[in-house]
Structure formats: structure tokens, C-alpha cells
Amino acid sequence: MSRPVAIAALAAALLATGACTPLTAYSGFQAVEEQPKDVKVGEDTKSTVMGKLGSPSATSTFDNNTWYYMTQVTDRVAFYRPRVVKRDVVAITFAQADEKVAGVKTYTLRDGKVVNYADRETPTRGRELTVLEQLLGNVGRGGMLPRDDQDGAPGNRPGDRR
Template sequence: MHLPSRQLIVRTAVAGVAALTLAGCASIQNQRGYLVDEVLVASVQPGLDNRESVQGTLGRPTMQSQFGDPVWYYISSRTEQAPFTRPRIAGHTVLAIRYDERGNVLSVERSGMERVVRLDPDGRETPTLGRNRTFLQDLFGNIGQVGAAGMGGSGAPPR
């Protein structure tokens, strides 16, 4: 009688660990930015809407153009990440609403994953302009420079 209860406990523990392991393998989804509502987006019409009506319908934009024609951008991105891997972009939408000088909607344009570019950095170093110096040159390079002209010293030449 004592042996079957011990086997039951072991089997239950193994089943619990297996369930937790499988649950940990599920990918993590993350939504960032504007939550796209297709009905609201479809209601914005060029020639009928203006900045106030668009802000009342869609809310404040994610960002606005700083130069050139006035454009409001609503940006949405969804990523997925399996355990122990890098996140990958699963969905991306940019809604661009262009306005005329009076604030009326000129056009509503939408782009998606076709415009997403993955950039890989070149190695683990950031190239910089200037001299290539070693750690010791950086560490000891300023010895004798304290008090020199232009560095907080008197600026007068030595006598």
C-alpha cells in the first residue's frame, strides 16, 4: 500500500513539471504603439475630415512630421519571442494621414511588413572618427596635460 502512493506522487510531480515546461515553450507576444481599429481607420475620409475630427476618432498620433507637409503617423508593432531567442516582428503597420495647410485630410496611406528592414550591426564595435588608441594610451594619455593652455591652466607660457 505504501508503494503505490509514492508512485502516484512521483507521477503527479513529473506531470506537473512537464506541464510547466510545455507552458514555458509558448511564445511571448508584445503589442506596442497604436492599437489599430479597422472600423475607425476606415471612417477617416480625405476631403471630409480635418485634424480635430481625426484626433477625435483615432486619438493623438504616435508622431508628427517635423518638416515638409504635415503628416500624422499612427504606428503599431507586434513582436513574438520564443524562449531563449530574439524577438521577431510578427506584424507592423504605419498609418500616415497627410493634411493640407488648412488642416484638412488630403490622403490616408497604410504600409506594413513590406517596409520593415532588419539591420545587423557590423561586429561588436562602433566605428568612430579619430585616433585608434589602446587602453593604456587612454588611461595615461592625459599625464602632463593638466594645467596646459586651454585646459584650465593660466595659459601663460613657461619661463
């Protein structure tokens, strides 16, 4: 085997293995200097937590005294669906009286639960048209544009008879 053929085969092998390298995507809260685990219960307040971690990813729907910081890491290989590798949700609750941290809980991917949703559909009135009926539905019903002698034709004033 000649030298150029060997180099081409080596380059093709490197490209083939490089195509299978997973692409990692980071989304959500990214800690820069401080970590959510560094928040101290009973000492930190809402303002100090905001200064350390920044604004939360979400707040509780029914209680504004619970903040959530969410992080997710996904890997994608070639044409396959992305796979969640790591997910962390940190819930920080504050006391209502003095707005100091009352608790810090960390939930990981193992704590998550799969929720099945109801895939039933609400029925609608009438019947569904096929694609062919939608495309050919106006054939034979007349032109798409109004005639010139009709009121409301483009370029005519209402009540103008020429």
C-alpha cells in the same frame, strides 16, 4: 509507477511546455474605438482625426501635415530574440489649404525595407589604453589626495598658512 510520481511528471511536463509559450508585446498606437481606416478623405479634419484617434505617434520631419500612427506586435519565446510579427504604419496627409484629410496610406511589415548602415568609426587622436593600463595608470605618480600644505587642500582656505 506510483500516483505521486505520475503527478510530478505531469506537472513537470506542463511547466516545460509552458516555458515555450511566446510572450506577445504590443507597442505603439492602440486603437480603442475608431480605426485609422475609418478616417474619411475630404471629410475629416485635423481636429476630428485627433478626436477619433488621439495624437499621432510621429509627424513628418519636413511637413507638419503628415501624421503617422504606428503599431508593432512582437513575440518572444524563452531566451530567443524578439521577433516582429506585425507592424502597421498609417500615414494620414492633410491638405495645406483647409486641413482636411487628403490621403490615408497603410504600410505593413511587407512594405518595410532593411537598411544597412555604415559601421565605420571616426578615428580619434591618441592611442587607446588597455584595461590594465587604465587600472594601473596612476600607480607611482603620487597620491590621489593633495598634501596638507598645498593650497586648495580640503578644509583649507586659499592663502591660509597655519
